[in-house]
Amino acid sequence: MGKCTTEGLHPEELACECQGSPTPSYNITLSPLSPTYIDTDVATSTITVIAFNGFTGKVDFSCTVSGVPHPAPSCANPASATVTNGSATSLLRVSASTSAAEGTYTVTVNAVDGHGRPPDNGSQSSTVSVSHVRWILMGGGRISLLTFVALLALWSVRLLWRDKRDA
Numbered sequence: 001m002g003k004c005t006t007e008g009l010h011p012e013e014l015a016c017e018c019q020g021s022p023t024p025s026y027n028i029t030l031s032p033l034s035p036t037y038i039d040t041d042v043a044t045s046t047i048t049v050i051a052f053n054g055f056t057g058k059v060d061f062s063c064t065v066s067g068v069p070h071p072a073p074s075c076a077n078p079a080s081a082t083v084t085n086g087s088a089t090s091l092l093r094v095s096a097s098t099s100a101a102e103g104t105y106t107v108t109v110n111a112v113d114g115h116g117r118p119p120d121n122g123s124q125s126s127t128v129s130v131s132h133v134r135w136i137l138m139g140g141g142r143i144s145l146l147t148f149v150a151l152l153a154l155w156s157v158r159l160l161w162r163d164k165r166d167a
Helices: 145-166
Strands: 003-007 015-019 025-030 042-052 057-066 081-083 087-095 103-113 124-130 134-137 141-144
Touching: 025 103, 025 124, 042 081, 042 103, 042 124, 057 087, 081 087, 087 103
Parallel strands: none
Antiparallel strands: 003 015, 025 042, 042 087, 057 081, 057 103, 103 124, 134 141
């Protein structure tokens, strides 16, 4: 593996002299989660592994969701990616259930290669927001939009039936 030494007294005068081959390494990038707002569905992001200095091999991923309030959305660990030709990709999925609290959350992806080494640029993060669509009706009671539409449809049918009966 390569060995670097520095020379110079002042930062602007530092020089690096490398001997031997540079160490193979990699970075990861994370595209923004899409959609950025979820209710009870899934947001996805592409994880890209970028190889340096001839890096090849398997990269394993893990993910965490942080933020308050709880319960937060969840993420399953993305599938491993195998770098053979300079880069590889994997898919991150973050899902929210009806019990997920509304709020903005940070989703962090960590990676390690087959030797347990993390990427040169460390873990990567993106954000997702949970927003449940609700309507407030008489007396401050909360019902879902779907229930509201169903009740509106029933009310409309009742009015049509009454108008036909009276005609």
